[in-house]
Amino acid sequence: MFKNFIGNNLVEAYHRRKKATRGGTALTKTAKLIAAIVAGMVLWALPTEVFGIEGLTIVEQRVIAIFCFATMMWLTEAIPSWTTSVAIIVVLLFTCSDSAFSFLRSVPEEQLGELISHKAIMACFANPIIMLFIGGFILAIAATKSGLDVKLAKVLLKPFGTKSENVLLGFLLVTGLFSMFLSNTATAAMMLTFLAPVLKTLPANGKGKIALALAIPLGANIGGIGTPIGTPPNSIALSYLANPEGLNLQIGFGQWMMYMCPFVLVLLVISWLVLRALFPFTQKGIELHIEGGTKGDWRSVVVYVTFGITVLLWMFDKYTGVNSNVVAMLPVGVFCTCGIITRRDLEEINWSVLWMVAGGFALGLALQDSHLAEHIIATIPFGEWSPLLMILGSGLLCYAMANFISHTATANLLFPILALAGLSTSETLAPYGGVSTLLIGVAISSSVAMVLPISTPPNALAHATGLIEQKQMVRVGVIMGMIGLVLGYVLLFFIGKYDLFGQIQ
Numbered sequence: 001m002f003k004n005f006i007g008n009n010l011v012e013a014y015h016r017r018k019k020a021t022r023g024g025t026a027l028t029k030t031a032k033l034i035a036a037i038v039a040g041m042v043l044w045a046l047p048t049e050v051f052g053i054e055g056l057t058i059v060e061q062r063v064i065a066i067f068c069f070a071t072m073m074w075l076t077e078a079i080p081s082w083t084t085s086v087a088i089i090v091v092l093l094f095t096c097s098d099s100a101f102s103f104l105r106s107v108p109e110e111q112l113g114e115l116i117s118h119k120a121i122m123a124c125f126a127n128p129i130i131m132l133f134i135g136g137f138i139l140a141i142a143a144t145k146s147g148l149d150v151k152l153a154k155v156l157l158k159p160f161g162t163k164s165e166n167v168l169l170g171f172l173l174v175t176g177l178f179s180m181f182l183s184n185t186a187t188a189a190m191m192l193t194f195l196a197p198v199l200k201t202l203p204a205n206g207k208g209k210i211a212l213a214l215a216i217p218l219g220a221n222i223g224g225i226g227t228p229i230g231t232p233p234n235s236i237a238l239s240y241l242a243n244p245e246g247l248n249l250q251i252g253f254g255q256w257m258m259y260m261c262p263f264v265l266v267l268l269v270i271s272w273l274v275l276r277a278l279f280p281f282t283q284k285g286i287e288l289h290i291e292g293g294t295k296g297d298w299r300s301v302v303v304y305v306t307f308g309i310t311v312l313l314w315m316f317d318k319y320t321g322v323n324s325n326v327v328a329m330l331p332v333g334v335f336c337t338c339g340i341i342t343r344r345d346l347e348e349i350n351w352s353v354l355w356m357v358a359g360g361f362a363l364g365l366a367l368q369d370s371h372l373a374e375h376i377i378a379t380i381p382f383g384e385w386s387p388l389l390m391i392l393g394s395g396l397l398c399y400a401m402a403n404f405i406s407h408t409a410t411a412n413l414l415f416p417i418l419a420l421a422g423l424s425t426s427e428t429l430a431p432y433g434g435v436s437t438l439l440i441g442v443a444i445s446s447s448v449a450m451v452l453p454i455s456t457p458p459n460a461l462a463h464a465t466g467l468i469e470q471k472q473m474v475r476v477g478v479i480m481g482m483i484g485l486v487l488g489y490v491l492l493f494f495i496g497k498y499d500l501f502g503q504i505q
Contacts, residue, residue: 433496
């Protein structure tokens with residue numbers, strides 16, 4: 001996180017708490033790690049005939065073992081999720097690539113199978129989607145350094161006045177807006193900092209405090225759906241949809257926003273109504289004071305102009321012809337050249353998220369380039385499955401998993417498999433919106449998974465205020481999760497039925 005970020009103390013406290021509690025005791029963590037390694041080694045050593053996949057090669061079997069190891073590690077979090085992703089890439093390079101150890105390649109070619117290009121595996125660290133995230137992080141850092149985030153918060157919250165219920169709506173909408181372009185964790189920390197003095201003015205026993213505290217994680221989690229950079233699962237979904245060698249469904253940044261931003265707005269308004277009903281205010285008025293502001297130097301002006309141009313280019317990428325991943329490099333180039341972003345700032349980029357996403361891309365690459373994907377498609381009768389059951393079932397599975405483990409880890413596990421299933425069943429999925437409904441539905445499902453304090457960092461930060469009981473968070477999380485799933489799939493079915501994304505299924 002950024003050292004000069006408003007609310008940085010909350011983020012640091014969250015990460016310390018998460019590190020202290022992740023995976024249980026040292027003995028428990030070690031047991032989980034050993035179990036994952038043993039399971040992977042067993043799958044690695046079994047005869048290929050045991051898997052029941054015709055034509056399975058040794059390299060493909062190794063990929064299965066690595067995938068199993070990754071699954072267990074991401075589910076148990078015996079070690080941080082991003083370190084699992086790095087381990088995946090390293091193991092793939094040394095065991096399954098064309099630069100693997102010689103003794104692991106010294107078997108007949110027909111048994112060994114197709115080795116994966118080591119250059120392709122390493123390129124996962126520089127995937128265009130990774131560049132998109134870096135551009136988003138750079139924008140966020142620059143906005144923080146220039147005070148643009150505080151200025152926007154002041155300007156955007158001012159129209160909501162002093163009426164308690166309107167202030168609640170303001171926090172929901174502004175948090176949702178920031179979450180589209182800043183990380184959910186950073187957004188929640190910043191807005192909770194702004195909220196702290198407001199909470200002090202409310203009655204100690206009033207339910208309005210709970211509503212305001214819950215508005216922050218709700219706004220942050222839901223707002224992330226609005227743009228491809230709002231949350232990692234969105235970008236991962238688009239990377240599979242846009243892969244020229246795979247699905248090749250070109251959905252632009254602007255197209256995503258065109259349909260997802262109204263959806264986000266509807267969910268935020270529903271959240272407001274739910275919070276008002278469950279936690280009514282006893283005090284009718286709230287005085288809002290936000291300290292800090294923008295700097296008046298030329299660098300701040302550069303940040304404002306570049307921020308605006310970048311967002312506009314993202315929104316109209318289909319009209320300008322400039323890919324959103326390329327647009328993301330504009331603020332990187334401008335801010336670094338002008339000295340707005342320094343070497344120290346680059347060190348504050350959330351590299352763990354980027355590495356975690358890269359590990360998921362490496363798993364998907366291994367499935368494709370080892371030809372394991374082809375054999376899985378041939379073995380599993382995806383075409384015989386009910387397309388509606390596949391779409392809704394994958395969303396519910398993602399929702400269930402994402403409430404307990406990292407949303408990015410959930411996406412990394414599900415997207416490679418679902419992309420294979422979608423590729424082989426594109427015709428049967430077409431009446432329900434095609435492969436885009438399948439993958440984007442999973443991305444939405446992960447974002448609305450916010451039942452527990454451990455479900456998302458914004459939830460954990462809000463719960464740490466001491467104002468929210470877990471049962472209250474569960475109640476609101478379940479209600480908004482179910483509403484989000486229903487409305488999300490209705491939207492995706494509608495988009496698919498009328499081919500609003502404009503792709504050929």
